[in-house]
Amino acid sequence: MSDRGSTVFTDIDWAKPGKQVGHAWLPYSGHDDAWGAIALPLAVIGDGQGPTVLITGAIHGDEYEGPIVINELIRSLEPAQVKGRLILMPAANAPALLAASRVSPLDGKNLARVFPGNPFGTPTEQIAAFIHDVLFPRCDAYVDLHAGGSSLFIEESAQVVVTPTMAPAVRERAEDMARWFGAKLTVITDNMGDPRTSCGAAAHLGLAAIAAEMGENGSVSPRGVKRTRECLARVLARLGVVPGALPDMPPASRRVRIVPRGGNLLSPGDGYFEPLHALGGTVQEGDVAGYLHVLTEPGLAPRELRFAASGTVYSQRTFGITRQGNNLCVLVEDEAEVAA
Ligand SMILES: [Zn+2]
Known part of the structure; x- marks a missing residue:
C-alpha cells in the first residue's frame, strides 16, 4: 500500500469474504454540504482464494456499456461462483457519469489523465489516488471498460498497454487477457503507456491490464452491451476468477497498432x-x-x-x-x- 494516505474512504471490509456492495466515499465540501461525500459504488465478491481482478467502468462519464455490465455482475454473481475475488467499480467517476460528461464537472479533469492521482488534490485526482493506492495493490489483473464517449465513433477493441520497462511476463499476461477478451481488434499501444491513464498506471506497477472500447458516440450500444458481457465472461473465465467453459482457441481478433x-x-x-x-x-x-x-x-x-x-x-x-x-x-x- 502507498504511504500517501487516502482521502477517499470505504465501507468495504477487505478482510471479509462473501459479497459486499458498498461505496467508496469521496469527501466533497460544497456550498450546500460542508462536510459531505460523493458516493462511488464499489463491490467485492469472493473469498480471495485465487486471483483478484479489478473491473472499472465510467472512468469517463459518457461511456455506458461497462457500467451496465459491471452492475449486472454485482447483482447476479454469488460468492460461490467466484474463485478468488472480484473488485467492481462500475461508476469510477460518478460525478462525471451523473453529468454525462467525459470529464468531471467538479474540477474539469479527465480521470484517465491524472493517474497516479493525488489524495490531497482535486476530486478527480483523489479518485485516481484511491484506485492507484488502495485498489491496484490488491489486484492480479485489471480490466478497464471504456467506449468512444461523446466525441468518437470507434471500432470494438481491447487495448494492451505496453510500457518501455514492462516485464515480458506481464506483457504476455496482458496479451493473453486481450486474446481471450476477443474484441474485433486488439490494439497494442504504447501511447496508453502514458502513466496518466488507469491502464498505463497499472502497467507501470506491473499489473496485467487491458482497456476496452465497447461502444461509441455517448450512446448505449445494444451490440456493445452484449459484446461486453460475452468478452468479459471469457476473460474472467480465462483468469480463473469466474470459471466458465472456454473454447479450445481464443476468438479471432485482428492485432493492430496505431x-x-x-x-x-x-x-x-x-x-x-x-x-x-x-x-x-x-x-x-x-x-x-x-x-x-x-x-x-x-x-x-x-x-x-x-x-x-x-x-x-x-x-x-x-x-x-x-x-x-x-x-x-x-x-x-x-x-x-x-x-x-
Ligand atoms: Zn473512455
Missing part, C-alpha cells in the same frame, strides 16, 4: 468536417479523408484533407463542428504477434 507516423488526422482549421470513409475502411496515404466546410460561406470551396499515411480507419470524430486541432480520424495497421 499508425505511428501520420495515423492521427488532426484538423488544420475550424469548420464542419465531412468524412468520406467508414470505420473499418482501408485508406491509402494521399487519399482524400474528407472535406472541411465553411457552411456560412457558400462561395468558399471546402478544404480537402488528405491522409498522411495508409491504414484502417479505427476511430472518427462524431461531431460535425470542428475546431483546429480536433482529432478527425485515427488509423491502425497490422502488428506482429509478441513471442509468447
Whole structure:
C-alpha cells in the first residue's frame, strides 16, 4: 500500500469474504454540504482464494456499456461462483457519469489523465489516488471498460498497454487477457503507456491490464452491451476468477497498432468536417479523408484533407463542428504477434 494516505474512504471490509456492495466515499465540501461525500459504488465478491481482478467502468462519464455490465455482475454473481475475488467499480467517476460528461464537472479533469492521482488534490485526482493506492495493490489483473464517449465513433477493441520497462511476463499476461477478451481488434499501444491513464498506471506497477472500447458516440450500444458481457465472461473465465467453459482457441481478433507516423488526422482549421470513409475502411496515404466546410460561406470551396499515411480507419470524430486541432480520424495497421 502507498504511504500517501487516502482521502477517499470505504465501507468495504477487505478482510471479509462473501459479497459486499458498498461505496467508496469521496469527501466533497460544497456550498450546500460542508462536510459531505460523493458516493462511488464499489463491490467485492469472493473469498480471495485465487486471483483478484479489478473491473472499472465510467472512468469517463459518457461511456455506458461497462457500467451496465459491471452492475449486472454485482447483482447476479454469488460468492460461490467466484474463485478468488472480484473488485467492481462500475461508476469510477460518478460525478462525471451523473453529468454525462467525459470529464468531471467538479474540477474539469479527465480521470484517465491524472493517474497516479493525488489524495490531497482535486476530486478527480483523489479518485485516481484511491484506485492507484488502495485498489491496484490488491489486484492480479485489471480490466478497464471504456467506449468512444461523446466525441468518437470507434471500432470494438481491447487495448494492451505496453510500457518501455514492462516485464515480458506481464506483457504476455496482458496479451493473453486481450486474446481471450476477443474484441474485433486488439490494439497494442504504447501511447496508453502514458502513466496518466488507469491502464498505463497499472502497467507501470506491473499489473496485467487491458482497456476496452465497447461502444461509441455517448450512446448505449445494444451490440456493445452484449459484446461486453460475452468478452468479459471469457476473460474472467480465462483468469480463473469466474470459471466458465472456454473454447479450445481464443476468438479471432485482428492485432493492430496505431499508425505511428501520420495515423492521427488532426484538423488544420475550424469548420464542419465531412468524412468520406467508414470505420473499418482501408485508406491509402494521399487519399482524400474528407472535406472541411465553411457552411456560412457558400462561395468558399471546402478544404480537402488528405491522409498522411495508409491504414484502417479505427476511430472518427462524431461531431460535425470542428475546431483546429480536433482529432478527425485515427488509423491502425497490422502488428506482429509478441513471442509468447
Ligand atoms: Zn473512455
